[in-house]
Amino acid sequence: MSSKIMVVAGEVSGDIHAANLVADMRSLSPELEISAVCGERLRATGVDCLASTEELAHMGLVEVIRELPRIHALMNRLVAHAERNRPDLAVLVDSPDFNLRLARKLKKIGIPVVLYVSPQLWAWREGRVRQVRRLAREVLCILPFETGFYERHRVAARYVGHPLVDDLQRNGLLGGSVNRNPGRLALMPGSREMEVRALLPAMLGALRLMAEEVVKDAVLIEAPGISDAVDEVLETTKMDARLRRVSGESRRRELASSGLALTASGTATLECALLDVPMIVGYRLKPFSWWLAKRLVKVPHVALVNLILEDRAVPELLQEQWQPEAIAGLAVELLTTGGGGQPADLARVREKLGGAGASMNAAEAVLRHLP
Numbered sequence: 001m002s003s004k005i006m007v008v009a010g011e012v013s014g015d016i017h018a019a020n021l022v023a024d025m026r027s028l029s030p031e032l033e034i035s036a037v038c039g040e041r042l043r044a045t046g047v048d049c050l051a052s053t054e055e056l057a058h059m060g061l062v063e064v065i066r067e068l069p070r071i072h073a074l075m076n077r078l079v080a081h082a083e084r085n086r087p088d089l090a091v092l093v094d095s096p097d098f099n100l101r102l103a104r105k106l107k108k109i110g111i112p113v114v115l116y117v118s119p120q121l122w123a124w125r126e127g128r129v130r131q132v133r134r135l136a137r138e139v140l141c142i143l144p145f146e147t148g149f150y151e152r153h154r155v156a157a158r159y160v161g162h163p164l165v166d167d168l169q170r171n172g173l174l175g176g177s178v179n180r181n182p183g184r185l186a187l188m189p190g191s192r193e194m195e196v197r198a199l200l201p202a203m204l205g206a207l208r209l210m211a212e213e214v215v216k217d218a219v220l221i222e223a224p225g226i227s228d229a230v231d232e233v234l235e236t237t238k239m240d241a242r243l244r245r246v247s248g249e250s251r252r253r254e255l256a257s258s259g260l261a262l263t264a265s266g267t268a269t270l271e272c273a274l275l276d277v278p279m280i281v282g283y284r285l286k287p288f289s290w291w292l293a294k295r296l297v298k299v300p301h302v303a304l305v306n307l308i309l310e311d312r313a314v315p316e317l318l319q320e321q322w323q324p325e326a327i328a329g330l331a332v333e334l335l336t337t338g339g340g341g342q343p344a345d346l347a348r349v350r351e352k353l354g355g356a357g358a359s360m361n362a363a364e365a366v367l368r369h370l371p
Contacts, residue, residue: 002031003370004087006111007038007047008078008102010056010095012191012223013267015039017117017142017163017359018093022047024363029370035081037074040224050081054225056095071098079105086111088370093117100128103135114366116140118157121149129153137369140362144352145308160365161358164267168274169356171252176276178256182338183216185331186255186277187243189230190264191223198284200233203262205324206331207240214332215242219254222247260335262327265302269314273305273349278339280315280330281306282322305349313345 005025009018019041022034026045036042039053055074075098082090090111092099096119103113118141121129132139132155139157141147150157168174185207189200200220207218220243222230227247246254255261256275263269265283272279281303301307303316315330317323334340 002033003029003089004033004035004085005366005370006050006078006082006085006087006090007034007036007042007093008090008095008099009037009039009042009053009093010098011053012039012225014094014117015041015053015224016167018042018091019045020163020166020359021091021093021116021362021366024359025366028363029367035085035087037078050078056098075102075105078102079109082106082111083109088112089114089366091116091366096120096128100131100135104131107135112137112369114138114140114369116362116366117142118146118150129155138365140365142358143304143308144354145310158365160361161355162270162353163358163362164270164274165353166356166359168252168271171249173252173256173275178253178275180259181217181257182259182335183214184258185210185215185218185335186258186261186263187218187220188223188255188261188263188268188272189220189226190266190268191226193226193229195264196226196229197233199264199282199322200230201237202282202322202324202327204233204237204240204243206262206327207243208238209324209328210332212242214335218243219258220245221251221255223251260331260339262331265316266304269303269305270349270353273346274353276343276346276350278314278334278342278346279305280317280327280334282327283316283318284322285319305346308349308352309345311345313349314342 007018009015022045026032035048035050037051038049043049051074090106090113092115094117106113113136115136118139139150141157141159142162144159147157147159187203189196258277261272261277261279263279263281265281283302303314305314306312317326
């Protein structure tokens with residue numbers, strides 16, 4: 001009898017990581033039966049899709065409250081599926097607020113759990129690490145500093161590498177293979193609709209403030225599933241003639257060819273680092289969510305590249321600092337100096353992330369937990 005695995009992927013980045021993981025697991029064990037909460041990439045692997053990743057893509061400490069009834073219904077559906085189909089293992093990817101609750105319910109019905117992409121307990125709510133120790137057989141980490149945190153709390157964890165390295169290598173984008181256009185500005189407003197609404201208007205305003213001799217053209221790089229939010233912003237904001245929208249498979253090549261990126265704070269910053277694109281990072285929440293975050297979050301930086309380097313290597317503009325004038329001033333400085341000191345810092349990020357093979361490392365780790 002073939003083994004059964006249930007995969008739950010939250011958000012666009014989780015969908016990408018889970019899709020690569022599933023592909024490598026199947027290369028090692030073709031007979032696997034895999035059901036999943038999936039996005040575009042995971043769905044394309046041919047899994048039995050139980051629900052959409054977009055149902056879990058929410059941002060902020062307050063904004064998610066209105067979605068609670070629907071999220072609760074989704075969790076009940078997944079637990080019912082697990083009870084009927086009895087997977088040998090559940091691999092829960094990202095979305096810790098949802099997935100840790102799901103892990104608790106799965107443990108009650110005897111389904112073992114592996115977490116792939118560590119919950120950011122090192123940033124806030126560190127007390128939940130006891131819950132992870134109780135619920136998860138192992139945590140597969142994709143950021144190099146995370147294993148030390150788990151070791152201190154006696155949780156089984158390993159660094160498997162970052163799957164984004166695999167993804168970019170697979171597309172032939174690593175190692176400076178794309179010609180750089182130093183006068184091209186990339187706008188990367190995030191992978192969640194709330195991020196787009198919070199960050200994109202100021203990005204567009206900054207572009208309008210920058211002279212054509214500095215920014216010759218610009219690309220608005222759309223993550224999967226955010227086109228409606230982009231349309232909504234552009235309906236109220238005049239689009240600069242230099243700007244064109246880019247989505248699909250060409251997104252990363254367009255980013256790699258840019259001289260600077262204005263980006264949201266998450267995985268996109270690692271994408272910029274791996275492609276050697278200097279960046280300015282923005283982060284903005286609703287006022288009450290920000291008030292709460294300042295009291296609960298313990299890390300000194302919001303950008304993943306800065307957390308990896310333990311230094312403010314790339315500029316972060318938070319909340320009301322994220323204004324067109326401030327963005328434009330920094331952008332002009334970075335574009336005219338070739339990124340300032342960022343190229344050397346981004347090389348250090350690439351070194352810390354290591355080489356390709358993350359998804360295969362994770363696949364081998366997952367399969368070791370099967371009967």
